[in-house]
Each structure stands twice: as C-alpha cells, then as structure tokens.
Amino acid sequence: MRILCITSGKGGVGKTTMAINLGIAIANAGRRVLLMDGDLGLANLNVLLGIVPKLTIHDVVHGRKTLPQIIISTPYGVDLIAGGSGMAELADLTAMERQRVMRGLELLDGYDFLMIDTGAGIGENIVRFILASDETVIVTTPHPTSLTDAYGVIKTILSQQPSTQLKLLVNCVNTPADAQRVAASLSRVTDTFMHSTLECIGYVPVDMRIEKSILMQKPHLILNPNAPSAKLIHEIAHRLLTSAPLTQDKHANKIEFFLKKLVGCST
Numbered sequence: 570m571r572i573l574c575i576t577s578g579k580g581g582v583g584k585t586t587m588a589i590n591l592g593i594a595i596a597n598a599g600r601r602v603l604l605m606d607g608d609l610g611l612a613n614l615n616v617l618l619g620i621v622p623k624l625t626i627h628d629v630v631h632g633r634k635t636l637p638q639i640i641i642s643t644p645y646g647v648d649l650i651a652g653g654s655g656m657a658e659l660a661d662l663t664a665m666e667r668q669r670v671m672r673g674l675e676l677l678d679g680y681d682f683l684m685i686d687t688g689a690g691i692g693e694n695i696v697r698f699i700l701a702s703d704e705t706v707i708v709t710t711p712h713p714t715s716l717t718d719a720y721g722v723i724k725t726i727l728s729q730q731p732s733t734q735l736k737l738l739v740n741c742v743n744t745p746a747d748a749q750r751v752a753a754s755l756s757r758v759t760d761t762f763m764h765s766t767l768e769c770i771g772y773v774p775v776d777m778r779i780e781k782s783i784l785m786q787k788p789h790l791i792l793n794p795n796a797p798s799a800k801l802i803h804e805i806a807h808r809l810l811t812s813a814p815l816t817q818d819k820h821a822n823k824i825e826f827f828l829k830k831l832v833g834c835s836t
C-alpha cells in the first residue's frame with residue numbers, strides 16, 4: 570500500500586478536485602483506492618462526490634464503529650472515509666481511544682492506495698498527516714500567493730523531515746509554459762536552500778468543465794472522460810503509479826503504521 574497526501578499552501582487551488590480525480594484515474598488503472606478526508610476544518614470530499622456520510626471518525630474514536638465500518642463505497646470505483654467531526658480528535662486521543670482507532674485495520678489490507686486530502690497551510694494537524702505519509706503531492710496554481718504558500722509548506726516539511734518525498738502538481742494553468750515556469754521556480758528554491766528535489770508530476774489547465782463538475786457534485790473524469798484536462802489527469806496518475814516511493818515497505822500493515830504515527834502511538 571502507498572500512503573499519499575494531497576496538500577497545498579493556499580486554499581481553493583483545486584486540491585480536493587485533484588484528489589478525487591486522481592483517485593478515480595488510479596482506480597481506473599486497476600488499483601484499489603481509499604480516499605480519506607483529512608481536512609479538519611472544511612471537510613468536502615464527500616460534498617464534491619455528492620455523498621452524505623452517516624458515520625465519521627467520531628464514531629470510531631468513541632468506539633461505536635471500527636474504521637473499516639465507516640468506509641463508504643462510491644459509484645466511481647473509489648472508497649471514502651469522510652471527514653468532519655472526529656478528524657480533529659485524532660490529534661489528541663486517550664490511550665483507549667487510540668486502541669479503538671486501531672481496531673479492525675487488517676481489513677484495510679486490500680487497498681493499494683490511501684489518498685488523503687488535507688486542509689491547506691502549515692497547521693500542526695496538516696503537517697502530521699504529511700509526515701506520516703509515504704509521499705506528498707503539493708498542488709499549486711501559478712498565482713504568486715499560491716506559489717509563496719506552496720514554498721512555505723515545502724520549507725516547513727523539509728525542515729522537519731528532509732527525506733520527505735514531495736511532488737508538485739500545477740493546477741489552473743493557461744499554458745504548459747506556465748507550469749514549467751512554476752516548477753522551475755519552486756525547484757530552484759528547494760534545490761538551493763534545502764538540497765532536495767521537487768518532482769513535477771504534471772499540470773492541469775483551467776477548464777470550465779471542471780468548475781461545472783463541482784457544481785454537479787460529480788467527478789470531472791466521469792462527466793468528461795475525453796476532455797484534454799481529463800487525459801492530463803490520467804497521465805499524472807500514470808506517473809504516480811510508475812514512480813514508486815523510495816522508502817522500503819517494511820511494515821506489513823501500512824495503515825496501522827501510518828495511524829500510529831498520526832495519533833502518536835509508539836510503534
């Protein structure tokens with residue numbers, strides 16, 4: 570299993586849209602994908618998928634359900650752990666609550682990818698998700714404030730964990746040259762000041778069909794499978810699939826290891 574965070578410095582840059590559509594593209598390629606809403610403030614993966622969750626992590630923390638029992642299967646080939654109440658609780662659990670969160674995790678062994686849509690910024694909980702994951706995709710647009718905030722995330726993460734594998738996805742570009750410019754300027758600062766490389770895994774243009782898909786609460790890849798932007802999202806998914814993370818998979822149950830890191834259990 571690969572555990573991948575999708576994050577951004579600035580809000581509203583298309584992080585959730587990319588998490589959903591990349592998840593679907595990876596599922597189309599035959600992998601089992603579990604999407605997790607890690608946004609502690611404005612949980613909206615389920616909203617963009619047109620799903621109203623009945624159960625959340627809150628039910629897990631309080632022992633009413635196990636994590637596998639709150640998974641929702643969607644009509645789009647990906648499964649979902651909805652966010653909302655409970656996600657923030659993960660940061661501050663008692664020993665008993667930690668044990669509850671760990672129940673039944675072996676049932677999640679069959680997933681190939683856990684993709685976590687985090688909130689935006691460098692809040693403590695967001696950084697926890699990133700540090701506990703195998704790899705992180707940072708979404709930015711070419712807008713200067715989005716770039717500055719993306720750099721802030723990169724700096725925060727690499728200063729705490731220099732081995733973190735960071736990938737860049739440039740969204741809402743007008744031309745491919747925009748994406749190249751963004752990737753070059755962010756790579757330059759990470760190379761120079763942090764001696765780390767930032768791999769650009771692709772770009773997605775501004776596309777009003779993406780905007781409309783949000784209003785319709787249906788994924789872009791389902792509504793517009795032949796759009797050029799959908800093809801670019803499939804290419805990004807392919808790049809992710811063919812670039813395995815460098816870390817060795819030492820742990821039989823990756824989700825258990827991940828959650829232990831997330832909620833602060835000693836392993």
Ligand SMILES: Nc1ncnc2c1ncn2[C@@H]1O[C@H](COP(=O)(O)OP(=O)(O)OP(=O)(O)O)[C@@H](O)[C@H]1O
Pocket residue numbers: 577579580581582583584585586587608611688689740741742773774775776777779780781783
């Ligand atoms: N490539 C694109 N072309 C046009 N519109 C886009 C594109 N990508 C995202 N959007 C639009 O941008 C808006 C914000 O997208 P989204 O909710 O995915 O951002 P986010 O980064 O997850 O936001 P938040 O920080 O609030 O969670 C949505 O209305 C979405 O339709």
